[in-house]
Amino acid sequence: MKSPTYSLSVVALCAFALSAAPAVFATELETALVERAATGVRHVAEAVVEAVNSATIAAQVQGRITEVAADAGDRVSAGQVLMRIDASEANQAVAGAAASVAQAQATYVNAQAEWRRNVSLKEKGFVSQAVVDQAVAAMNVAAAGLTAAKAGRGQAATVRDFTRISAPISGVVAERHAEVGEMAQPGRPLLTLYDPRQLRVVAQLPQSVAQGVSGMPLAADIVLTGQAGPVAATAVMLVPSADPKTHTVEVRAVLPATVAGVVPGQFARLMLQVGTAPRLTMPAAAVLRRGEVTAVYVQTDAGFRLRQIRPGEVLPDGRIEILAGLNEGDRVALDPIKASLLRQQNASQQ
Template identity: 55%
Template sequence: MMIPRPLVLLLSLLIATSSAHSADEVEAIPTVRIGARALASAIVAEASIEAVRQSTLAAQVPGRVVQLAADAGDAVRAGQVLLRIDAAEASQAVAAADADVARAEAGLTEARANLARSRSLFERKFVSQAVLDQAQAAFDAAAAQLRAARAGRGQAASVQGHAAVAAPFAGVIAARYIEAGEMAQPGRELLTLYDPAALRAVVDLPQQRLAQLGTGPVKARIELPGQQRVFEAASVTVLPAADARTHTVRVRVELPPGSNDVVPGTYARVHFLSAATRRLTVPAAAVLRRGELTAVYVAEGRGGFSLRQLRLGDTISDDTGRPAVEVLAGLGEGDVVALDPVQAGIVARARQGK
């Protein structure tokens, strides 16, 4: 049966129009060529902030607290008196030590005079060698007793000096554990002081994750999620020992100068950066995720797209700061993928239906 010529022309026009629309749709979908670039992998670990210099001051003498000169949150200078303990007992000990020193000095004076007298009599043959030896021994004993009395006096004075608790360095009072009027006993904690100019993040990193950082110098960033702040680490120190119970290694990450407003105990995240290696990445917007399917649409030479399943790695940022994903398998360098997987899928299904 012959098809009328006008109908043949109409069908040809519809096919050409459909092909033109399909070609236009393919050209309208943005694409990107996949390439490898040098990237540093990151390991994220939870951490807490601690002070490099922190000291808990404890009582060294018994007594009642008679003065509190500082409280939690106060900034103090080195040598500033923070707390005083009643030193009545210590003062009595010093007075008793002074009396012992005076008695020992008097005994030494008497022993010196006896030794001089015995030496003079011995030279004139009025006393024997034994008498002179006894005088010498008495003098030596009196001198030793004086040294012991003076040492006891120094010890008592030192204890009396511990009644005033002073700051060992300039810093901020983190906590106070005693009230005015309470009894202090040797060893009881009184105050905690830290230096806000030197802080660090402390991480317990599993040994297998530590091995991923390599053997070279480790770089890191400290993130404070609660404050929306990020610091570049001044230095990273990996302690040369592992915890036998948890099999973790303690890592200290120093905060840079100027982070004085951060307080110890703050929750932090540390991003460890390893040495850069060449890795294949694809923009995160190009990845299609449907249940367990993770794939992209790859441009074909015939002007269409085909779905290709991927195995992905870490999420990172590309050169423009947009999120990208490391490709472990499924793509090769030079492949062209669609940046709009939804539209690419529509085009691919339309071609399959022809």
């Protein structure tokens, strides 16, 4: 006798729940048309961020590193001293070159005086012209020796300046390759600098893609980690040469100076505009994703019906490409949650 009473209670509870749920009417749902239109086609390539202006400073003389004044991450100015190499030997070379200049200067002064004496004696008839000519030759040799000595002194001073490692550009120290006490060798990298105000993204394009965009104005969007959305490149260029090993062409896209938090070596994705093509699209807001299922609610005569789709690329204007599941002219619900509630209410009423 209790079983019928329990069934009636369950039915009453379900009816109360349905009556308490907010009603969703089909007229309240906004829909959008699935249409085919000419849209931009983009080639997506993996890229890396690099600095437009960078420098790897290498040693030009041999010696022990005695001072390190900058480390990775430090901001430096052009001309700022970053490292010092032991200059004892260079100082001795400068001192020796200065002594050679003094010796050559004395020799030249003596040769000038000898030439003047011989000229005076020649005028009085005490010496021949040959003696005067020999004095002129000796004076010229002394002058050449003085010039060579001065050049040697300048060369020694230049070598001594090489013991002071200065920043060639203003920027940030990206990496330090040597420590205090290590031996610097000519050609050995010591520091790497870059200018953070000018960065670009570099990617490799297949030759077929590069030939398709050659000669046309280039535009690209850059996707960076930590950025809210794609960033439009200020300038895009193709390097006029191809890699003979990979048969690819390098493309460079300059980042706006306002982009912050980007460093060389960072991963990026370059989306290069390569033309237009007709594609089936709809607003991306209409897509419903549940796990591995991607679907939309399509408007039919019998109400909204859930239909699985295969989406493609999300376009910059907020629409999404449809590869399969919809036809041109279909209408989809812009709010799939409300469409789902409406479908449940219709099923409950039936």
